[in-house]
Amino acid sequence: MTGRRLSSLLASVTAAAAGASILTGCGVLPGATGGSREPVTVMTWAPDQTRATNMPGMPAMAQTYARWVNSQGGIDGHELRVLTCNEQNTPAGAAACARRAVRENAVAVVGSYSQNGRAFMAPLEAAGIPYIGGYGLTDDEFTSHLSYPVNGGLAALIAGHGMQLAESCRRVSLVRPDTLAGDRLPKLLDAGLKKASRRGAVDIPAVEDATEYTEQAASAREEAGTEDGCVAAVLGERTQTFFDSFRRLPKATGGAQAADDEDDTAESVRISSVLGSVGQPVIDRTGGARSPFEGAYVTGWYPEADDKSWEPMRKVIQEHAFADNRVDPTDTGVQTTWIAYTVLKEVIESLDRDTITSARIAEALDRGAQVDTGGLTPKLRWMYEDLLGAPDFPRIVNHAVTFQVVRKGRLVAQKPGFVDVGPTVSHGG
Template sequence: MTDQISRRRRLGGLATASVLLLSLTACGGGDDGKDDFAKPKQNADVTFSGDPIKVMTFTPYDTDTINFKAALDVADGAKVAINNAGGINGHEVVVVPCNEGADPNKAADCARKAVDEGVSAVVGGFSANGDTILPILEKAGISWIAPPVISAAELSSKFSYPIVPGVIAQAGLGAKAAEDGCDKVANVMYDLPSSGSVKELGNVGLASQGHAPATVVPVPPTTTDFSSIAQEISDYDCAIMSIPSGPLTGVAAAGASLGSKTKYYAFPGTLTDSAISQAGGALDSAVTMSPFPPSGDAVWDDAKKIVGDMSSEENGGWSYMSYQSTWVGYQLLAEVLKDSTDVSAAGVKAAFDAASAVDGLGFTPELSFTQEFPAPGMNRIFNTKVMFHDIKDGALHQDGDYVDLGASLTPAS
């Protein structure tokens, strides 16, 4: 028992130290340059029996670095779908959008706007500024449903309700590489102070299969020519890629030109349809993991009908995890509150705190928000089940059934 507690505390410490580096794997999206998604239409004939439930979705756009404005199209489409079905127990959903600008000050402004607007919850969206946002939401008693899980606060705050596995995915990738028979494994990551912690999480996964630790291949954050990185990892069977989509594509393309046979294990959210297309076949042997079915699965058909297929969205459209998580977050909000009469911020939190057998609606296995993950600093991870995705015919496809990442955190006996 003492060993288990010690290991859980150590894992929690590794997770807290890792979020900065892993947050960078979710950044670096280009300006999507698109405002032409089909805008969903709400049926004016639908009537509602209760007061509206107001929620906020924020995301960065019109910046020089990351632009994920399509998250607002997804939120708007989810709102219309729910309202056209009668709302949430008769309450019309109203979405308050906010541009958090990839800036902690603007993110704080969005959080304060959520308080001023009296929203009942924040749902989905994207921000790398969760440590700024959540203290403001907490003070006002506002929950964040389906956050992207790239800040320490999202992993620990009692007002955070993630539906993705967060940093423990790093251990899952290590375990998968070992299971696949990889001999020499590299862990490619940005050269930052938190790199050591990310390396350790990957090594925990490798150790769960009795494998030796990976060799870290550091990437300076300012790197634009990835030839030397590709050359270095070409001596390895496999590489865990803890870097954003752009560098992932750059390394793969450079590796292909060298004739490299290295297999890539991409961190969730980085191996998108657009990355696969841009790599021109260089990522065809790569694998990744996700808590959700791939974007080509029929479970996304209703979302595509109302929002559009987003095939021209440069961040990956429906294959981008934060867009998926935003849609699913709204569906779970409606599912958890379907019998609720109190849709205030306090009512939303109470309903989620009591939700022990939530239907994942085909997007995830059954979820429970009543049982926290038994590791300090990672306690708000509620979904440890993922499926692996590989590439067929230039698109992501499901490879096998769900697996529980909890096993990748347990050393081999």
């Protein structure tokens, strides 16, 4: 072998080694194979270590999903690269995450959580980056032409919760955040209650990040009354704080035990909430079957956590989360992220292209790419005729919810299957 050929071979080997080092530094997982197709970069953001609601499980689930799919050869031959970002529960943090997604050429933001839609959607829209399967908190997620929600958001939960409570509650108190987003909740809850000719709920605004809620708890219990009264609290992570204050009230009771108590003098106020404010992790942390949430009514977007439809997700978490306790399969944020990445995977596979761009993903979704989530939602599609078209939530395509109840420390189905709340959301919006 001539010296020139040897030098050329050594240069090639060195370049290949350097390339492998660069890829490893970017987070490529051992065993990941993308074939000749280009990698696909996406971002997932959520707040972490803040005073308000935190969702660390969502970025952690995104990373778990990437490890799994890359161990299978990627998505249709494309290695999946996931960027994560702490949104910090602030407009500045959300905007910074969105700008980073643009700067690092993400083709989509997937399965993320933010209350600051106006701050993050503008940079994404300017760059043409679709927002797939956000948690569903902000108006922008249901109005932006580049948002593709997988659930009906907080609007569907609250409207559905009104329908759920209307079946059992004569009077309802609603404790909700004293914010612009919170101001909309009473009208949505009332729309659900009025489906059964129930009177509207008593509206009790509360500071979102308070350390105790004794005053609001006392008002809520008094307004609900003791005869088939219900107290609904929707305060995100502070919901647990509210019900701690509620159960400390003199003679207060915190769940179905009150209705079943043999003591006729016991109060029969039931408590309720929606998934995201109350979920299985919170119930487990607060005592399981002895939790103050025992007997509570809860409205969710998806089947209960023990439903067999979640088995594929559970298997991926078991094999690829590596004991990361942030990735809790019963957490609604983790579940939403799984569904959002299911959408991404099916859309990329439908494109069958060597190069995936944000424009191609958005175009595929707009032209009718349909996603089967294995029973976790109705089939999802975002064509014009699939949109709910509610005045304030035009981008909703999934207006199904589930009615659940806490029994023996577990969230279980109160009634089987999905409940369509589309007409109620339209009326309440």
